[in-house]
Amino acid sequence: MIRVFFLIFLMGLSGCHVGRFVIYNFADYKDYRKFPVHTVHADSSNTYTFPEIGDEQRTISAFPDEHDSFEDWIEKHGTLAFMVIRNDTIQYEWYKKDFDRTSIFTSFSLMKSIVSMLAGIAIEEGRLNLSDEIGEYLPEIKDTAVQKVQVDDLLNMTSGIKFKESYFNPFASIARLYYGRRILRYIRNLKLEHPPGGHFHYCSMDTQLLSLVIERATGTTISEYMEQRIWSQISTAYDATWNVDSKRHDTEKGFACFNATMVDYAKLGKLMLQNGKWNDEQIIPAGWIERSVRQNALTERYAYQWWFPTSTDDLDYVAQGILGQYLYINEESNTIVLRFGKKWGKINWTDLFYKLSSKPALFVNSGD
Numbered sequence: 001m002i003r004v005f006f007l008i009f010l011m012g013l014s015g016c017h018v019g020r021f022v023i024y025n026f027a028d029y030k031d032y033r034k035f036p037v038h039t040v041h042a043d044s045s046n047t048y049t050f051p052e053i054g055d056e057q058r059t060i061s062a063f064p065d066e067h068d069s070f071e072d073w074i075e076k077h078g079t080l081a082f083m084v085i086r087n088d089t090i091q092y093e094w095y096k097k098d099f100d101r102t103s104i105f106t107s108f109s110l111m112k113s114i115v116s117m118l119a120g121i122a123i124e125e126g127r128l129n130l131s132d133e134i135g136e137y138l139p140e141i142k143d144t145a146v147q148k149v150q151v152d153d154l155l156n157m158t159s160g161i162k163f164k165e166s167y168f169n170p171f172a173s174i175a176r177l178y179y180g181r182r183i184l185r186y187i188r189n190l191k192l193e194h195p196p197g198g199h200f201h202y203c204s205m206d207t208q209l210l211s212l213v214i215e216r217a218t219g220t221t222i223s224e225y226m227e228q229r230i231w232s233q234i235s236t237a238y239d240a241t242w243n244v245d246s247k248r249h250d251t252e253k254g255f256a257c258f259n260a261t262m263v264d265y266a267k268l269g270k271l272m273l274q275n276g277k278w279n280d281e282q283i284i285p286a287g288w289i290e291r292s293v294r295q296n297a298l299t300e301r302y303a304y305q306w307w308f309p310t311s312t313d314d315l316d317y318v319a320q321g322i323l324g325q326y327l328y329i330n331e332e333s334n335t336i337v338l339r340f341g342k343k344w345g346k347i348n349w350t351d352l353f354y355k356l357s358s359k360p361a362l363f364v365n366s367g368d
Helices: 002-013 017-024 070-076 108-124 151-155 173-179 183-187 204-218 222-229 262-273 286-294 349-358
Strands: 037-040 058-060 079-086 089-095 240-243 258-260 316-321 325-330 335-341 363-365
Touching: 037 222, 037 258, 058 070, 058 089, 070 079, 079 262, 079 349, 108 151, 108 204, 108 222, 108 258, 108 262, 108 286, 108 316, 108 325, 151 204, 173 183, 173 204, 183 204, 204 222, 222 240, 258 262, 262 325, 262 335, 316 349, 325 349, 335 349
Parallel strands: none
Antiparallel strands: 037 240, 058 363, 079 089, 079 335, 240 258, 316 325, 325 335
């Protein structure tokens, strides 16, 4: 009898976001399996393979503990996969046991930077403008203070929307957005905490609203727009997926929850390094890359859904997600570094990425 009541209790919990937080617990690298998905198709007839340095297994000679290999060190700190690409050539690639090039890694908030790419494309196509008020696209928030928020505010996390980005609290706003099954109902009740356009507050709801604005402006889902404008155009090898809130309501989680292989994520970095071009076709407007990253890299901590490391003087920037998902790009050295993990670990990852991008001699054959 106790078992029956316990099962009924769990079933009741699963019906609300708090219950799903309790059942699933903290965000996990396997979360992409827990939620329904839309498929983002690759063009399998036209794939690109990064060249590699020789056939020998390589390692990295820079790590703090002389008793560890680099691989032991990063694995100890929760790493599942790690890759360094310089001058379009793979310098280093490592996967934890049971993972390989076909393994899927969830983006978490790394995806926010990709939504910024899509916003730049939509703006170039004349489908929306930075100064547009989002109420023009989202009738769900008409007649609320939130309708006056502009697209530029969403991109720079200055919407002023009241939102608690606390990942350990089942009652926080992010838990409802991540585990909730009705995103469109949730956004109807949003309120402002600050006037739009002035106060920076990292807010996943801003990117969720941005993805919805892109959908309404383009007349297609954000995953379809991603497939048409980027994923099928950059010679990706594998289909990706994008999680939705539920099968019934089918709203994509635009603030996160994109899932792909590491080598295909790397092609997004290559696209940025090539000034938005792929095979001589302009995919992301060059002006958008200038506005979103180059104008901000040395002066801002965060802008247009990208993070900018403060400890370097290089033109470098990073897309990052919870648990330490990283796509780091250094334009000075033409380097891409990717790290996917099951936890953050205690390594200053952006400092490590910068060191690896600036010192080619750190890469050696494992037999040396």
